[in-house]
């Protein structure tokens with residue numbers, strides 16, 4: 001809608017986890033590096049935690065993209081809705097590894113089939129990576145237990161697969177209670193919110209990727225957006241998107257303090273009324 005006014009090729013602040021907009025903040029890069037290290041070193045399991053909207057799914061997408069480019073070396077499985085019964089989860093992993101599974105397969109058969117397909121990949125020199133996003137949504141401890149048992153499948157010194165868990169901070173809390181699982185997590189990273197400087201860098205980066213030839217937000221506006229969003233990318237996107245809309249309507253040349261302030265107040269207001277519903 002407002003792309004024409006701001007001379008953009010696309011909307012810069014859509015809330016989709018699209019890794020072509022990826023802003024390499026120090027934090028996002030460190031998270032990425034650690035997760036890829038776990039994969040390359042064929043570690044058993046790694047965990048990425050972060051608040052809702054901090055950028056976990058974007059990183060998961062980026063990891064998937066990188067691994068899918070190396071199809072000869074890696075086979076990836078991505079589970080995005082892990083709140084399913086344990087057998088279904090096993091079935092989904094096997095299915096994504098390219099095996100068809102009859103509907104009523106028993107657990108022992110599922111495990112045999114999984115073992116088989118994992119060994120097959122090892123024979124072909126491919127490492128299997130199972131990524132579970134929103135892993136805090138795994139409701140039952142049995143499911144975690146099942147995942148932990150997958151890590152017991154070993155060949156010689158090595159694991160048959162690497163498990164990457166991404167989730168909101170409750171995931172870390174759950175893990176603390178699952179001591180045996182937690183001990184298996186050789187790599188962990190907590191993705192914290194962006195700081196003021198990074199928020200500014202993030203805003204300008206996304207505008208640039210969307211085709212902006214100049215800075216569309218003033219420094220003061222960026223600082224206000226940082227305070228209003230707490231440095232959480234999803235919130236920054238929301239504020240910036242409607243600021244660009246309003247700014248186009250008012251025909252300003254840059255998003256200034258006044259517009260940013262107004263939009264932050266408006267979003268806060270709608271959140272509060274939303275909470276009362």
Ligand SMILES: Nc1ncnc2c1ncn2[C@@H]1O[C@H](COP(=O)(O)OP(=O)(O)O)[C@@H](O)[C@H]1O
Pocket residue numbers: 014015016017018021022023024025028050051052053054055056057058059233234237
């Ligand atoms: N480093 C980043 N670069 C670009 N966009 C990001 C970054 N981190 C988060 N975002 C954006 O913020 C929004 C929320 O990120 P997401 O990965 O879905 O968060 P989470 O999975 O942690 O809840 C997405 O639209 C995403 O594009």
Ligand SMILES: [Mg+2]
Pocket residue numbers: 056057058133134
């Ligand atoms: Mg997510």
